[in-house]
Amino acid sequence: MSTQHPDNVHVPFFAETSELGGEDEVKEAYYIYSHLGCHEQMWDCEGKEVDNFVVKKLLTTYSPFFADNILGKDIFLTLRVPNPHIEKAEAKILLETLESIPRSFDVARIFYKNDIPPIFEVILPMTDTHTAIDNIYQYYADFVIGKQFKRLGGRDTTIADWIGTFSPKHINVIPLFEDQTSMLSAHTTVGRYILDKHLPYQRVFLARSDPAMNYGLVSAVLLNKIALANLHRLQEETGVPVYPVIGVGSAPFRGNLRPDTVDRVSAEYPSAYTFTIQSAFKYDYPPDEARNAVRALESRAVSTPHRVDETQCLQIMERYTEAYIRELIPLSDIINRIAGHIPGRRKRKLHIGLFGYSRNTGGMKLPRAITFTAALYSIGIPPEILGLSALSDRDLDFVRRIYVNFDRDLCDAARYLNPDSPYLGEGMKDALLSITGDRINDDHRQATENILRALRESRTAEIQSDILHAANIRKFLG
Incomplete structure (x- = not known):
């Protein structure tokens, strides 16, 4: 099913402008x-x-x-x-x-x-x-x-x-x-x-x-x-x-x-x-x-779903999500700052998201998922790393049995980590690299450095082009 989700870097050849109408x-x-x-x-x-x-x-x-x-x-x-x-x-x-x-x-x-x-x-x-x-x-x-x-x-x-x-x-x-x-x-x-x-x-x-x-x-x-x-x-x-x-x-x-x-x-x-x-x-x-x-x-052939232990899943999810939100809250301001520079790709309005409402997350208001994801990647913090610090070795063994591509997905994300990002919370880098090893893409790391520098120096005209450069390396906006 093709959808109209605006996560693309490149504008399709048939489009009149960068924002599809x-x-x-x-x-x-x-x-x-x-x-x-x-x-x-x-x-x-x-x-x-x-x-x-x-x-x-x-x-x-x-x-x-x-x-x-x-x-x-x-x-x-x-x-x-x-x-x-x-x-x-x-x-x-x-x-x-x-x-x-x-x-x-x-x-x-x-x-x-x-x-x-x-x-x-x-x-x-x-x-x-x-x-x-x-x-x-x-x-x-x-x-x-x-x-x-x-x-x-x-x-x-x-x-x-x-x-x-x-x-x-x-x-x-x-x-x-x-x-x-x-x-x-x-x-x-x-x-x-x-x-x-x-x-x-x-x-x-x-x-x-x-x-x-x-x-x-x-x-x-x-x-x-x-x-x-x-x-x-x-x-x-x-x-x-x-x-x-x-x-x-x-x-x-x-x-x-x-x-x-x-x-x-x-x-x-x-x-x-x-x-x-x-x-x-x-x-x-x-x-x-x-x-x-x-x-x-x-x-592709369709088959039966994986068996899951719902009780154990929920126990892990509770601890993991609590850590995820705890690590996310300090990032909310920079996410919203960067979000204003993420290029739009569709003229129609975006749908309401859960974070658009009052939640038990310190009143945090965040952009929708694609912009949210793009903002975090743009400052060298793959959102996949948030919450990992809450998982024990035993938890990881269980997660790997259910989430079969867990390690490969994290390895894909780890390429876009900037270990020197000033917004990287304590323990985040270690939690990720202990699973994936050092797989950092140097070009993307440099692109995020450029974004962070332009942000510090208020060179707003350069931020969006740097964001697009980093996204082009990833082959997705957010």
Whole structure:
């Protein structure tokens, strides 16, 4: 699943500017289908730059391609909608987006001369209850579709007689679980949602990036492992196939999915049916590498999840996350200072994150995950090292059994450590290098030195170019 996450260093060739706008994202959808061979594009329906006429634009602008590749059958467009319980200012965009689905159906029916819906699934972020999922499912069926049977002015004429019929009759709602509480209870939430429905399958989206920012790398991976094991058990108990989606980025902290790590990440999450490929994956590597990696992801075999001892995982997570937050708090000011210099890559607004709310972390306010990650790498502190000091040798042995790429991910991160960074807390460097050894990339180290010097000397004009230089070495922004 291609997404619009802005973690790329390089600007794609089809973009008008360095910040992709609505028309650029239409081109992007065509590019990932036609050139990268990716079968699904997430379309984010939040923010003023969003284009709800994407289906019409794709079918009319790229008619020859879509004539041979049916949208909704061969390739897919999946909408990410606002969560009205969380994003109050965006709540009615949810209704507008749901209303656009029958309109897109009509456009596709004229183009293809069939009744295959081009859009039939939506993603609900920050899901925490089964009613949040069900509200969308029922609203669409009862109001978006149901209104066609209403009569106008007490007469015999229905809305369907006046406007035409509305299709598809139902949509699938994919819950996206993003925090610890909701991820640990994802199987219960989904189980309750599917209880009174006859669904052929249920997709479930698990965040990997925001949990890393909120709880640290190790806790994020363990949370995903627990959720995947529980969802597999739900599938066995109900007989309803559950198809997990894992939201991973290119930074080790955010999932470490790059064209050269497909096999590793597949082995880490063997029961995942879908992985996100974000912007760095698509634009910071040669197209052939990205295309071959997409092909490998599409053809991989899916198997059962790793077994996990949930109780022991939670015990380790509690101590580790406490240390992670303790080490993060002193860095919050410099993170926010650097964040203002991280270049934007999308014009649409970013979504609300957990750190956008008051938390028991000293009232800390931090940027979203990509900017957060980029800021820490830019000062020579890979975020993967935060919290490691809390893990004993026994803890590490357990983590390695569950998190199979633990050492390799940390080795990838260790290359971007600056051991002389003034923001490196006591014990952080030793905790990392005791696991990875000295693997520091000297070019990246020098780039972070330049960033820190420019920051000290208030040479703000140079900071962003130095940040981009360091990111180019990593092949991801954040």
